[in-house]
Amino acid sequence: MQTISPTDRKEFISNSIKFQIKNDFWPGYVHGYPHKKAYRTMNHIGIQDIWKPGLTELNLYIHIPFCERICSFCNLFKMAVGKNDSDLLDNYVEAVIRQIDHYKEYIGNPTIKSLFYGGGTPNVLSIKQLEKIQNKLHKEFTDWSSDVESCIECSPDKLNNDYVKALKEIGFDRVSIGVQTRQLLDM
Numbered sequence: 001m002q003t004i005s006p007t008d009r010k011e012f013i014s015n016s017i018k019f020q021i022k023n024d025f026w027p028g029y030v031h032g033y034p035h036k037k038a039y040r041t042m043n044h045i046g047i048q049d050i051w052k053p054g055l056t057e058l059n060l061y062i063h064i065p066f067c068e069r070i071c072s073f074c075n076l077f078k079m080a081v082g083k084n085d086s087d088l089l090d091n092y093v094e095a096v097i098r099q100i101d102h103y104k105e106y107i108g109n110p111t112i113k114s115l116f117y118g119g120g121t122p123n124v125l126s127i128k129q130l131e132k133i134q135n136k137l138h139k140e141f142t143d144w145s146s147d148v149e150s151c152i153e154c155s156p157d158k159l160n161n162d163y164v165k166a167l168k169e170i171g172f173d174r175v176s177i178g179v180q181t182r183q184l185l186d187m
């Protein structure tokens with residue numbers, strides 16, 4: 001099987017995006033998530049059965065379920081937050097850290113192949129809050145693949161040079177940007 005280097009992959013993605021922007025060409029998009037009502041509690045299976053010790057590789061996902069605006073089409077797990085919700089966000093960060101402690105027992109120390117922060121809109125968190133999670137992950141997981149990609153989903157209206165620079169400093173090397181629709185729903 002032909003493999004593609006991380007540098008070639010980044011160049012390919014960059015050229016594809018430039019082509020699409022220049023030619024105003026956007027292929028069709030199919031939303032493939034099950035509706036949130038479709039999710040069920042897995043009573044019959046414990047997390048220790050899924051993440052057996054001895055796991056050698058892992059793709060990490062951190063869910064940040066907050067958005068400043070709620071898109072009309074969205075059925076993902078999220079809630080709207082505003083300027084007065086910094087305590088809620090701090091508490092959520094602490095809860096993520098507690099979960100890392102809890103699940104680390106089952107996960108062990110596998111090679112981390114990729115890291116993705118999705119949501120929601122993860123960049124509703126301050127750099128300080130993100131750094132706290134990043135530090136915890138790097139403290140608990142010490143084996144990171146040499147070509148690991150650390151990506152964060154962001155809304156462009158909260159991105160500026162300083163924020164992007166700081167994201168790089170705390171270990172991110174890719175930003176996934178989506179455009180939000182107007183706020184049509186209050187959640």
Ligand code: SF4
Pocket residue numbers: 066067069070071074075076078119120121180181
């Ligand atoms: S920004 Fe994303 S997660 Fe938030 S409401 Fe819109 S589509 Fe849903």
